Amino acid sequence: MKRVVTLGEILLRLSPPDRNRIIGSQSFDVNYGGSEGNVAVALSHFGIDTALITKLPDNPIADAAIQQLRGFGVNTDLIIRGGERMGLYYLENGYSVRSSRVVYDRKHSSISEAEISEFNFDQIFENVDLFHVSGITLGISEEAYLLARSFMQEANRRGIKVSFDFNYRSKLWTTDEAKAKFSKVLPYVNIAFAGVLDFTTFLGIDPEETSNLVTKMDHKKLYKKVNEHYQFDYIVSSYRTVVSASHNEYQGLVFNGEEAFQSKKYQLDIIDRVGAGDAFTAGFLYSYLCDKEEQYQVQFAAAAGALKHTIFGDALLSSKEEVENLFQSNTYHVQR
Template identity: 25%
Template sequence: MTSIVVCFGEILLRMSPALEGHWLQDARMPVFVGGAEANVACALASWNQPVAYCTAMPDNYLSRDMAAWLEGRGVDTSPVLWTGQRVGAYYLPQGSDLQHAGVIYDRAGSAFAGLAAGAIDWDLVLQDAGWFHFSAISPALTPSVAALCREGLEAATRKGLSISVDLNYRSKLWQYGVSPVSVMPSLVEYCDVVMGNLWAAESLLGIPVDKDVHQQGSKQRYLDHSRSTSEAILARYPRCRRVAHTFRFEKVSEGLHYYATLFSRDGGLHVSREFRTDAVVDKVGSGDCFMGGLIYGGVQGWDPQRTIDYAAAAAIGKLQEKGDSTRQTVAQVLQTIQQHA
């Protein structure tokens, strides 16, 4: 039987208002189911990888509709904890990016943010799992959620699972009086696969980035920095086997360029094909789709080059889809790779 990937994190609703108040004039605002780990789960389900999603939601019709939507996408929601009073949400103007200032979070007091160590029966949730995934977003919410993440990581380690983390850095979420560098390194110690970008590694792990890297501006400079950052992570975290970085650059005259790297402890640096697109429909969820590709390649036992090409192709494909999560099939991702041969 194929082992299950368990994704753990907060389910969210994304409110996507049109700019300049048109959402009020039209009395209309698109709403999407989101959350980094839910997006990863949906990507894996689209590729027929068995996946379960562990989160917390209040037991009301809104949450049940969201759970049914995930089930319809092929995600097992049996690990959902039905508790609390509200689902977290965020507001992001159409066409915006989560890294920019336009995002407004409405997550305080959510069912997930209210979780604490002991709330989840990890042995039950992970009983059929072969892989456990979380992101740096969850430990950013509250110290009690950070403690719960550690509890899950300890359980996954006891069971011999592969563990991955996405170093999502959201400065607006780290509001409980501690530096991310005082929390994340001790959680990354449990991880086999670490994904992010150079700047997240600095913000969350304290691994410095050359302040002039943008001024240098060359692809080779970024690749050299990816190698040195990856080597630093592998030296600091003996369990880690693979480190992935993504690079996304957008220019009006040239469209969007996207490539990624995967540094393997036993195989060195692997660079994906460089992908380009002029058709960016929605910037949300591309990194989550990339993370899903890394996990998918790992579960399939692919070599690093095949894995990084697949993950990067999936990410560029997600930019051409509306909503937080991808619906691409494996065949469509492979076609994207061939188109950029």
């Protein structure tokens, strides 16, 4: 069985029930999430051996988060305990013309102040096939950036594939700050998950070159331009057209250095959009690790991302059979 290690922050998520506003809410639904943890959970449901590396305080809230991860099949044995607090965020789910809204409360969380010396690379990377991290972790703090960079360097040194999702968050840092940090770690990346804004903001692509991306050939030219500067093994992108906060069009593309591959397009009525990109990432990584052909990879990734829109919470809780059924059979009847 293939083995994947992810590094990132686990947060407590609080959401008003029934798409209500934060203002006026008397109760909140509780979930646990975080980009890299979401990827690990989805991969575990697909049958991949996964482990999450993070640091959490020694308190009952963190215990509950770890228990949930274990319940979803994620190995938590190497999570470090200590520090003052666990990060949290408030999610106000949008609907129709009202956008979703996120409020972070994650400063001084345990992982944001973790030190490299607390982690044993020999234990962490033993028999590992792929390491995954996102730009969110790099943006939490200077300490988290240095930690993530060290993990990426070490994985690269050991010949382990490195997967990186840009995942830029404007509430964490500026584009200039992110660009400076990203430029230091991209040489270690084999698989890059990036969208149009990442290409133009962080990878030096002229916005004019992304103004008319219609066909698969248009995207192929763009990806080739990116690979003139960074020789990624794969560039993987999801694209959405926002019709409203509760209805999107969704599609995936995969570029293998030579050719671009495009998924079918989904029309989505949204229950919970958070974590869809992580589900898409997990879908690609699963099919990549299983040596599937590129057309299967992009179809599986897009179907995984599409399904996540229909599931409440941060993580995709679907089997590989459910994902395959979506893009192979194209049926929505009750499965009996």
